[in-house]
Amino acid sequence: MKKTVTQILLFFVLLQGAYSQQNWQAYWITHKDSISQTNSWYCFRKDFKLDNPPSSVLAKIAIDTKYWLWINGELVVFEGGLKRGPSPTGTYFDEVQIGKYLVEGSNTIAILGWYMGKDGFSHVDSGRFGLYFEADLSENLLISDGSWKYIAHPAYETCPPPLANYRLSESSIRFDARNDLGEWYQPAYAISSWSNAIELGEAPLEPWNDLHRRPIPQWKNSGIIAYKNQHEFPLLVKNDTTIICELPSNIQITPYLKVEADTEGEIIEMKTETFYGGGPPNIYAQYVIKKGVQEYESFGWMNGHNVIYKIPAGVKIIDLKYRETGYDTEFSGSFTSSNEFLNKIWQKSLRTLYLTMRDTYMDCPDRERAQWWGDVVNESGEAFFALDTASHLLQKKGMYELISWQKQDSTLFSPIPAGNWDKELPIQMLTSVGYYGFYNYYLNTGDLATISDLYPGVKKYLGVWKQDADGAVLLREGGWLWGDWGENKDLQLLTNGFYYLALKGALKMAEALGICDDVTLYETKMKLLKDNFNSRYWTGSGYRHPDYKGETDDRSQAVAVVSGIAEADKYPVLFEVFKREEHASPYMEKYVLEALFQMGMVDYALERMEKRFGPMVENPDYDTLFEGWNIGDPAYGGGTTNHAWSGGALTILSQYLCGISPLEPGYKNFQIVPNPGSVQLASAEATTVKGLVKSNFENKEHEFLLEVSIPKGTDAVVGIPFERDYTEIKLGNKTIWKSGKPRKSNKARFVEKNGSHLLFEVKPGNYRFTAIKI
Template sequence: MSKLILCFILIFQINLLNGQDIWEANWITYPDSQNESNSWFSFRKDFDLKKLPEEALAKIAIDSKYWLWINGEMVVFEGGLKRGPNPKDTYYDVVDISAYLTIGSNNISVLGWYFGKDGFSHISSGKFGFLFECITPEITILTDASWKVIQNEAYQTCPSPFPNFRLPESSIRYDATKDPGKWYANDFSTKNWKNARVLGTPPMSPWNKLELRPIPQWKDSKLVSYAQAPAFPFQYNRDTTITCILPTNLQITPYLKIETKEEGHIIEIITDNFMGGSEPNVYAQYVSRKGVQEYESYGWMNGHKVIYKIPAGVKVLDLKYRETGYDTEFAGSFTSSGDFLNSIWEKAQRTLYITMRDNFMDCPDRERAQWWGDVVIQAGQSFYALDTLSHLLIKKGMYELINWQRPDGTLFSPIPAGNWDKELPVQMLTSIGYYGFWNYYLNTDDIQTISDLYDGVKKYLHIWDFNDNGAVKVRHGGWSWGDWGENIDLELITNMFYYLALKGAANMAEDLNLMEDVSEYRQLMEKIKIVVNSDFWNGTAYRHPDYKGKTDDRSQALAVVSGIADKEKYPALLKIFKKEEHASPYMEKFVLEALFKMGYVDYAIERMKNRYGDMVNHPEYTTLFEGWGIGEMGYGGGTTNHSWSGGPLTLLSQYLCGIEPIEPGYKLFQIVPNPGSVKHASATIQSVKGIIKSSFENSNDIFKLNVTIPKATEAIIGIPAEKITTIKLDNKSIWKNGSEINNKEILKYYGIENGHILFRVSDGVYYFEAIRND
């Protein structure tokens, strides 16, 4: 049974247990808590058990994060999600603890971390609280005044430089001289601990309604050795720096085991991504006690290298790390005869994964923020690169976007956020439109989510105004951002993205049977298309009359991918794409997609190599950059792991190898490769219907295509038509000299469209061989 199915079963069981959000447990806190930022608390509950439950679902909520042990064994490593599902409410986890319970004495121990500050990915409640509830016929465990608690004073805050204001997390300093011991072990006594203070039962302020965590708990590698590190034990008689190499860019928590003869040695732990995008990220410090000791810093970091600054007098016995991250597998793959294409796809996949955790994020260092312009590009990659558990993170972000919608209809991101509230109109249009919400539905067939969120989409579209000629007026919102870089024709970009938003909304409305809305949207689309082609096309390029810069390559690309530009304009547009290069890596995805859609495959690949070459070929990084360079050469600060640069991953799987859904949920899809001069390429994706494969070999004499079509689906197969005289399926002729030859394995022959000979097939594995003749 797949992890996704198990996840949905668990959610169903939890919803049954929840009833109408009735909770018996109380929110509790440390009695002397001052709700200071970066506060840590240890809770413990000892109890006896006469009979083991077959299942024991514990519901756990906290602001902000927790670590759970039962009978000394770690059960959850970093539970809890950053607040919030909307501006007021809080997420809660559900964990089956039955496997960790024993007959007789038991203890539940929880370490809680209170961020205590807002960020671009978290809205602080302003108050620390913890909630635990587990009710079965055999056991009832509820947070109340009987729970024991201390403020864990070993956890402190590192000195400056502090993390930049976008991050709610603090840098963690651990003073082992204040270590309370193994307080989660069965034989530990809490006689000197205080009883917890009861605050009340949910829903109550400031945490309000509790919403079930919609994504899995993190993947956890446990502690593992570095790819490269010195041999241990290791000791210098002077201060030294040890650099440990990770196998790739990872989200990690660093570990050390040391021996010292005196207390007070300060060890600093930092990664090569500490200055992520020019502003400080998090780091860690450890203050030693005497003797042999080990410590793992629970604040996750990311990078390719972990750097330990070791003072004289410290013997290093071992250094390790734990990788954690979103629980999804690299189910998609791509290979080809082009080394560059393979590298950019692989680096994009790695960059995508490093930007997933509580939410999709622009980068894992400077911000960790769910900018929805980034999410649209990331979601597109997820469908081709990851397994279906990744869909849950997209869905979470969609609900958050609409649940944070203001009463006046405006949308903004990043959300959740406690210190950001500015609308980026173009990004919001992208989010709710064809490449955003519609693409999610097209890949998942999740009509319930679309039904739930559609009114928010409609509300946002209706706050926009129009000029007398039918063009959309630019909304300046809180930040009139169209892209990084220069030569941005914002009027034109706005009209293109509003058109794409209407296109996505019309498709969603049609599947929701809201035909009046469909008619409204399509009439608006026609008006925009007319005005763009009549008023903004000057015969050689699309330009708004008021725009004075160089011709904007982004605008031309959007005209193509939206369907506004007709084929007669393609040669003129190609000339522009060969001359103008203004798009950032984020918007370059649409430029390259336009080239693929127009049929200029070889130039699309040539431009891809030219534009992305520096970051793809850079030997020090396994991830893609925010801008075309790093640091001062990059945009927005220049991070080295920005998944909005991964658009080529989607294009290589979708266009080069040709895999694309036609009907929601891949009930019907196409495999229509566009090989250009690429000699061979193959792609595998995990769709909601199962594994899909496309693999071609391309030479002057023959084109071979192997496809795998999952059960209960049908696919339209496209063979490039140029110079083809004969097509065989499993060594039997099915097409010759322009005519179909009857074959029971072919459901339908469509003829030649857009340069491809099209056939429809049902589920199975097929081998096509097309003969070329000069």
């Protein structure tokens, strides 16, 4: 099939936007048999000399799939590389600064490579193991070629069944210490018996093709540290023993052990309580003991609240520890309030969010590790309030991947990157490219270059959808017609609502890019759809598609509100629906809560939040949120105990209760307009691209206090909730409102009374508003 001009231009735009690198100078190398087996491990060494080592050297490293890098015996990169998939055929490469590790005279580069060797929901297997390395050393160019030495590591094997489920590209790692090579990465280790690597050709080269620079940071790395519950070591195990080591929270870890044994061949098993995460097995680890003192760290990360070691009799445990790794971002946002439940759900949402960040945003870190875009939209929205700006890069990476994987027929699908999945979930894809997905990224970052790169793909996908003469979008089943977990889904209504939100996001992106014809197109489509939605689907007691026969779908009503389809005159009726119907999963409940806040029903929103999320929030055994509503409940439906799609309350509390929200892209202009309801105290901080924003309110019987911080380079609108009339509002010690009228102020300009708030414009600085209630 011939590509259109638009497709060709989009390809080259994405090639640049996804960090493709040119002028490669090294060779892809592999092992001599060039037979790639699942879960295989290879050691590569290059010894060389330098007379005048430069202080700054940038190495470029690509591999299928992961690597560990030592220079002169020092560990420089722990689990480098990203799972494949910047495009269906492309591969990521790392840039690593190695200058400070080089010395005058002899030097050693050592790389342990892990070839996963199977497709998954987050990785597309190339079918062949390969390594690429290049570094300009000033004196000469250090490149991977046939002079590098290698050996297949004989100690690495695959654990026996149960094997990791098909969604995971990782395998469970078994290490037989009887075949260990020892410290092969140390310069003094002799490698004369190793084979020379096989040169396959210069990059770009099939099957790895175009190389794309890693767009996210290397992992945060704690080093080897002690467990939360200290055990008495050394300990001689007299009978087969299970030792449960407690982690500080549910985190991504690699387990470590140091033991002594008089015999060999016995097995130590390491796993976490999430091994059966959401049903099918994920990964665990085994270590086959040799004689003597030995230590080992299993490099395949796992997650959980506890690490469970099964130790055979006769083994002397010298130490058990772990290493935490994870996405390199800081927990720079915060939320506290006088309501302990709200504090707990915000913190559990944060923990669940961070646990589902690594190579991509993922639904869960155990069962799938997959970038389902319905989940990504919720997760990325939370990150803007909870994490620092480094987190933005993970959404940006996912956005480029989503459009790069767009099919010839212009459809999109997720999860991607994936080697064993290609089905479109139409509602999720509308969500991804729409108002809460791509546009929300632009609104929070101001990154117009990325939107410019990706917008043509968004437009192409929206063009797949058709509307009838009355404006209703025609239902597309795609590869999997999925709207949400659970029952009573009015799918045609839900699809129309999310299509409207997709058009709304595209409209705003087209406005930012100055594409006037597209703006007009989207405005026309939105008007038709909104008019049809209200005339055809409104029954007087809620929205309902004529073909739908189930109970009224609370999700669809919520989407009608948050999209702007439902006008305020329908809010009283919709409020009764929300009080009566509870069908949304924890994923879609975010939209219900947001709708309630937008309707001004703050106290009921918080009441419903606590009612529905209460069992998982109050469960003392987990510091993460579940995929379904509870564990062991027949209506739960299965699922994981750590699923980031459930964390929407974090966004609601920071954005609506404390009122922090951008008005213009990149926080050039934003608002702090709290909606306290009956909450007495609440405080939130968010790290934006302009700096730290703070909102702190105290809601007393006779006064409302609001302290805000506005960073430099911004303008802000501050809202005082108009619960009842105020006799006076002060900014600091100066009166800015009295007897129902604004007073002149050089620090705050009155904008309007909008029905729920008195709005004032302020410049950068720290302010304290005091509103005296009548």
